[in-house]
Amino acid sequence: MVTAARIPAPGERLLDAAAPEWAAAAEETLSLQPTPWASQPSEYARNAWKDRPYGQTATVRVAAAHNGEVLFFRLDWQDETKDDGLRDTTQFADGAAVLFPVRGDAQLQTMGSPEQPVNAWYWRADLEAPLEITATGLGTTVRLKDGSVSAAGSHEAGAWRVVISRPFSVRGDGIAVLAPGQSGKVGVAVWQGSNQERAGIKAVTLDWQPLEIQE
Amino acid sequence: MPEPPKVKRQLAVVFDMNKCLGCQTCTIACKTLWTDQEGMEYMWWNIVSTMPGQGTPKGWQEMGGGFSDGAAQVSRIPAVREFGQAWEFNYDEVFYGEGGLNSYLQPKTGEDDWGPLWDEDQASGDYPNSYFFYLQMICMHCTNPACLAACPRQAIYKRVDDGIVLIDEERCNGYRFCMEACPYKRIYFNHSQKVAQKCILCYPRIEQGVAPACFRQCPGRVRFIGFLDDPDSAVHKLVKVWRVALPLHPESGTQPNVYYVPPLSPPLYDDDGEVIEGSERIPREYLESLFGSDVNRVLETLKAEVAKTRAGEKSEMLDTLIAYEWKSMFGGLTRDPGKLKRPT
Numbered sequence: 001m002v003t004a005a006r007i008p009a010p011g012e013r014l015l016d017a018a019a020p021e022w023a024a025a026a027e028e029t030l031s032l033q034p035t036p037w038a039s040q041p042s043e044y045a046r047n048a049w050k051d052r053p054y055g056q057t058a059t060v061r062v063a064a065a066h067n068g069e070v071l072f073f074r075l076d077w078q079d080e081t082k083d084d085g086l087r088d089t090t091q092f093a094d095g096a097a098v099l100f101p102v103r104g105d106a107q108l109q110t111m112g113s114p115e116q117p118v119n120a121w122y123w124r125a126d127l128e129a130p131l132e133i134t135a136t137g138l139g140t141t142v143r144l145k146d147g148s149v150s151a152a153g154s155h156e157a158g159a160w161r162v163v164i165s166r167p168f169s170v171r172g173d174g175i176a177v178l179a180p181g182q183s184g185k186v187g188v189a190v191w192q193g194s195n196q197e198r199a200g201i202k203a204v205t206l207d208w209q210p211l212e213i214q215e
Numbered sequence: 216m217p218e219p220p221k222v223k224r225q226l227a228v229v230f231d232m233n234k235c236l237g238c239q240t241c242t243i244a245c246k247t248l249w250t251d252q253e254g255m256e257y258m259w260w261n262i263v264s265t266m267p268g269q270g271t272p273k274g275w276q277e278m279g280g281g282f283s284d285g286a287a288q289v290s291r292i293p294a295v296r297e298f299g300q301a302w303e304f305n306y307d308e309v310f311y312g313e314g315g316l317n318s319y320l321q322p323k324t325g326e327d328d329w330g331p332l333w334d335e336d337q338a339s340g341d342y343p344n345s346y347f348f349y350l351q352m353i354c355m356h357c358t359n360p361a362c363l364a365a366c367p368r369q370a371i372y373k374r375v376d377d378g379i380v381l382i383d384e385e386r387c388n389g390y391r392f393c394m395e396a397c398p399y400k401r402i403y404f405n406h407s408q409k410v411a412q413k414c415i416l417c418y419p420r421i422e423q424g425v426a427p428a429c430f431r432q433c434p435g436r437v438r439f440i441g442f443l444d445d446p447d448s449a450v451h452k453l454v455k456v457w458r459v460a461l462p463l464h465p466e467s468g469t470q471p472n473v474y475y476v477p478p479l480s481p482p483l484y485d486d487d488g489e490v491i492e493g494s495e496r497i498p499r500e501y502l503e504s505l506f507g508s509d510v511n512r513v514l515e516t517l518k519a520e521v522a523k524t525r526a527g528e529k530s531e532m533l534d535t536l537i538a539y540e541w542k543s544m545f546g547g548l549t550r551d552p553g554k555l556k557r558p559t
């Protein structure tokens with residue numbers, strides 16, 4: 001269970017993972033697995049990764065908080081190498097995302113469906129700003145133009161610590177509506193750039209985790 | 216292997232390797248038109264490599280990709296250095312600085328042992344029997360593109376009206392599975408835009424009835440283009456009627472739409488410096504490794520046509536390849552780009 005504690009602090013404070021206010025938020029360790037090999041959406045990707053390990057990030061520590069206006073997730077995971085640039089064609093950046101069903105029974109494993117979209121807040125170490133994404137199935141992610149997601153990440157002692165946030169007030173097609181006092185579901189994904197992880201080549205929570213947003 | 220995308224018509228290309236000067240005018244025509252922006256410095260959507268040689272990127276023929284027995288073949292992403300880095304040189308130091316006689320021209324990043332067209336004009340074989348020829352490379356606009364099949368986002372598509380293969384940069388997320396899957400390694404990654412980019416066969420020109428820039432600029436009249444099903448086009452005659460143009464590495468399984476008229480050879484000299492009649496400088500096995508065993512039939516056909524003309528007969532095939540009139544090469548794509556209304 002991921003519980004978003006109500007912490008009365010300005011947004012810029014909670015975007016700082018090191019801010020003492022975060023002490024009031026409970027941390028949950030979620031286990032991650034490689035996305036199922038058979039569900040990689042191209043034959044090439046399946047063949048290329050058949051015998052190549054991916055999604056080996058075993059766990060992610062998740063804390064959540066809100067200040068009545070903005071919802072924050074703080075993610076911590078092990079990553080020995082900091083990959084925050086694309087200086088060569090062979091390089092990929094580290095990344096992480098939190099995922100929500102837009103409607104109640106959207107499936108995480110299929111990244112939603114045309115009737116049941118999913119919504120992700122996607123942080124990547126090489127991007128200036130995180131992205132808000134919606135998907136209606138594997139390989140269908142679309143970046144929403146109006147970027148209302150904020151994030152801050154730092155890499156220290158072989159681990160990433162990233163805070164990713166979005167105001168509750170955001171509405172639109174493919175946007176999950178979240179509010180204080182609400183129960184919902186959340187998923188987390190992590191990409192290791194050093195292993196050329198991108199797209200469906202990642203570590204994920206294999207199913208939704210219950211999310212409780214305090215009143 | 217996926218079903219090939221359906222198209223109504225297919226544009227095809229023939230490069231006559233016997234006429235190529237290796238001048239890279241095509242390469243520069245493309246560079247100045249399409250790849251002179253930030254993030255594209257190292258890109259050469261069109262490149263002319265010296266063969267036998269490493270090609271661009273270095274060693275691409277051994278990298279895999281494409282399809283074999285219907286299955287997508289695993290490959291890898293070529294690194295920038297394998298394509299060839301767009302070096303900046305120390306001009307200031309050498310020409311205007313205090314280095315004077317002590318410095319020499321070199322990349323600012325220091326000396327290197329590989330770069331763009333590093334092995335250009337480097338011959339194989341021993342003098343006086345050394346040889347090389349030029350291989351013109353663009354996107355093959357394959358009938359069954361491995362890049363298209365590999366993309367998990369369906370960001371690559373084949374145009375229904377002409378079969379040109381394009382990357383939709385709005386959909387592209389820069390995952391680069393296409394770069395891995397392409398057996399010809401003709402896809403680049405734009406580090407600024409974070410998307411994959413490649414030859415677009417100058418589709419905006421095609422739409423206006425103008426041949427692509429590399430075709431139009433070629434001083435050697437090497438490049439033919441037209442619809443494969445147009446009986447009046449030179450490409451149709453060369454590929455379908457006379458069958459003297461072959462796809463490169465047909466074993467890639469992608470059914471490329473770029474065809475090559477393979478290079479004829481000068482003869483070998485013996486130890487006394489005498490010509491060995493009927494011999495060929497370029498080993499057939501090497502040409503077979505590029506074009507398959509069908510290259511033997513094509514070379515014999517070409518030699519027979521040459522013999523015919525030497526005997527005073529006419530050869531429509533050789534006249535077509537010589538291209539006395541440049542407009543005959545472009546399958547109707549002969550409008551003067553200088554007379555088009557410029558986009559505003």
